[in-house]
Amino acid sequence: MDQNDVTAEQTETRRGRRAGRGRRQVKAYEQPDWRQPRLTFPPVELVSADQLEAIHDASIRIASEFGLEVVNDEAREIFERAGAIVDHSSQMVRFDAELVEEAVKTAPAEFKFHARNPARTLNMGGDWIAYCAIGSAPNSSCLDHGRRTGNRKDFQTFLKLGHMLNAIHIWGGYPVEPIDLHPSIRHLEALWDLLTFSDKCIHAYSLSVERNRDAIEMIRIARGITDDELDREPSLVTIVNTNSPLKVDGPMGQGIIEMARRNQITVVTPFTLAGAMAPVTLAGALAQQNAEALFGLVLTQLVRPGSPFIYGGFTSNVDMKSGAPAFGTPEYMKGAIVGGQLARRYGVPYRSSNVNAANGLDMQAAYESVFSLWGAITGGCNFLKHGAGWMEGGLQASFEKFVMDADLLQMVSSFLEPLEVNDDTLGLDAIREVGPGGHFFGCAHTQARYQNAFFAPMISDWRNYETWDEAGRPDAAKKANEIYKAIVADYEEPPIDPAIREELRAFVDRRIAEGGAPTDF
């Protein structure tokens, strides 16, 4: 399957162009340097303190009176030892406010998330924001070859794109599922790809204890550190979706335990689509989300006090006519913002997402995404999952959308950069010099600053209508298609210590030879 091949010719052209840099640099794309944005103003508070407490209280009633079904013996035992009311035959766990308040005391508000490349290590929590690539799509797509089942080649192409794009800070799961890798060994080869095609922070799926432990060992090897060092330095994230309503399956529960035990990062994200897996009323969906997220918070802190936990919010709604999930809706925005208020109530970092339900690269894909970003960012999101590439409610990872989203994320980062107000930026001398009816193009103040004065997007086409018309009326999707191919053509593997690479490969080969992990899920 060679759908995404960039031809040798194209690569040659790019290389030639790059070699020819000098006096005047002509590139198919320019992007800002790597950096991590911060929320420079207070997050929006959509509900009052009293309303927030009412949601909290309702979730405590859910947790303590109704309980959660926890299909994991060890997790139930941990709760039982901590004083929760556990019924092992019905698998129900009931926990109260006291356990939550104890967990709040030890869960860190901020921590470092270590990447293989120290320059890619991130700050999690506080006012810091980190963007993930899309995770877990079963299908990939591009304009040239359409939509197809996920495969390793497309998976690797996403790794190239996300490695090259500075907007991407974290691999939040496989951008697209490499279906052609057998499930028993998929995690090994996919993590190998993640750790060699890129040097950014990585994620591991909690699909079995073996998979969690393989991932932990692989990031330890890749970072070239000891077990003790790893236990001190969060270097891996897992995202656990509860089976809403009120259910935690075995591997997910086990994943929380395995990761917390090694001081690695757990994001617990209830999958609370209002009207389907949660009440049709947003307050109820959020109360349920909160009860399920608090289960994760408490479990991580019972396993290892102080281990890093991120509160995940994913509440959206369904189309009540069809039951189809909807994203980037007004309800999604509200849910994203109140989710942030809840996470801050417990003093832990907050995860939200850049999502949409569009099938194609149209205006809907864009407006639902930006509405999602609006909710997530103004809601105080620290960990933005599905930041780039998500389409079709998560069923499709698009190369073009990936590039466009990277552009949107950089716009958000630029928006969040503090506005400088000083004598220099107030520019009174320039205003005096130019005078009434003049223009600023030629003045010294402009000439000294124009090259980096404004954010320069990759995609937006600001040519006038006539020029654009003569150029064949390219739309944003077409531009994104060209840029994605140019980026892939420019891709270079990040450096890795050959000894580490060898050790990592040997581990993968050994585990593959052992048969990988059980596939009975």
Added chain:
Amino acid sequence: MDQNDVTAEQTETRRGRRAGRGRRQVKAYEQPDWRQPRLTFPPVELVSADQLEAIHDASIRIASEFGLEVVNDEAREIFERAGAIVDHSSQMVRFDAELVEEAVKTAPAEFKFHARNPARTLNMGGDWIAYCAIGSAPNSSCLDHGRRTGNRKDFQTFLKLGHMLNAIHIWGGYPVEPIDLHPSIRHLEALWDLLTFSDKCIHAYSLSVERNRDAIEMIRIARGITDDELDREPSLVTIVNTNSPLKVDGPMGQGIIEMARRNQITVVTPFTLAGAMAPVTLAGALAQQNAEALFGLVLTQLVRPGSPFIYGGFTSNVDMKSGAPAFGTPEYMKGAIVGGQLARRYGVPYRSSNVNAANGLDMQAAYESVFSLWGAITGGCNFLKHGAGWMEGGLQASFEKFVMDADLLQMVSSFLEPLEVNDDTLGLDAIREVGPGGHFFGCAHTQARYQNAFFAPMISDWRNYETWDEAGRPDAAKKANEIYKAIVADYEEPPIDPAIREELRAFVDRRIAEGGAPTDF
């Protein structure tokens, strides 16, 4: 030119469908009822109080030391009488902080904007938001017939659309310029169309004293009120762009005077594109914007203390490679938010816009628009100009974009609706009833609420990929095209008292017979 004709057949189908309503209503579009949204959380503050004062201080220095060129004798005389330093030969006006602080004392923070139909009267200022249709595009466009020069037929089609769409509260100028109406009588026929095709709040261009006075008389007749009543009730808005930098032309200056004299609404919006008509640094562009807007504020209050004034912010940037204006950029968002802070400093309502620079109906058109909305709405915008239909930096009014924007605006309004938190919405009984692993579709709590639980967009296509694929993969633009035609087919003229209609037409006919207004601008 019959480009936008909806065929008689189509109209028949719609009518038939409407006649057949009853058991099951099938409509091409559904929309929320008419209502005016409010900002339910505090606006974002992007700069500190100190920084805001630094921008204010810089703008006072611009106004008092550099001055503005005011190409209008009466305006200069008004400033001179108030103690400003005026040089009639150079036409420069220098005014100080004292005049600004005096104006701040009398300019109203909130007021009513009266429509011909009292049910369409609006609250301006405070936390109220009102959406305008696009104003002043020289070209119109639709998917069926492409882009063309503005004409009265397209103008009227926009009036039908905007009248039918509940998201539109105000006509902020002609959606597209009816070029085929001679300039001498264009304002008369266009205002006639505005006042008969629709019953919503209207705008008049300040292009000459005659045009302002004709518009004032026409809204007086249309509302069936006396001159005294009109002087008490703002019923007309004019939007004045300064000729940035630091210049006010004759008709614009006169427009402010004419409108303020009759207690009608003036929006003064400096056209400060950073790097072209304003400093390349955002703080400088905002200081200049502020100086120019304050000129308008002071003039309205000198003419008539207490007359309604709206602070207009339009600061954006240009593409420094080409000089092309850019909209919906990070700089635009920042400018929109700080503009709101400035307006609130002076205690007056704030105008911002929903803008983009896209040539076609692609992802760029959508993401730049939603970024604009993000800046405007979280910045505390009270009067959203170009709310629906704007494309191509204002050079193109699109029927499809108009419908899509109306959908976006309704999404914003829905987002701004307070989230209800009470026993009913927390839905604990439903959560208990459904239990772990269940679903909420069928429970009583859902059944009682599902029909109106969530915002239902007109455009977004939430069908699954396969169904969408079989339907021919319609994109958002195509859907918007269908809906715009369905709305136009459903259009019905709003009622008007026959005597008023007759009086209004007689006025238009008399003024046309008199030759309309001079065209020497």
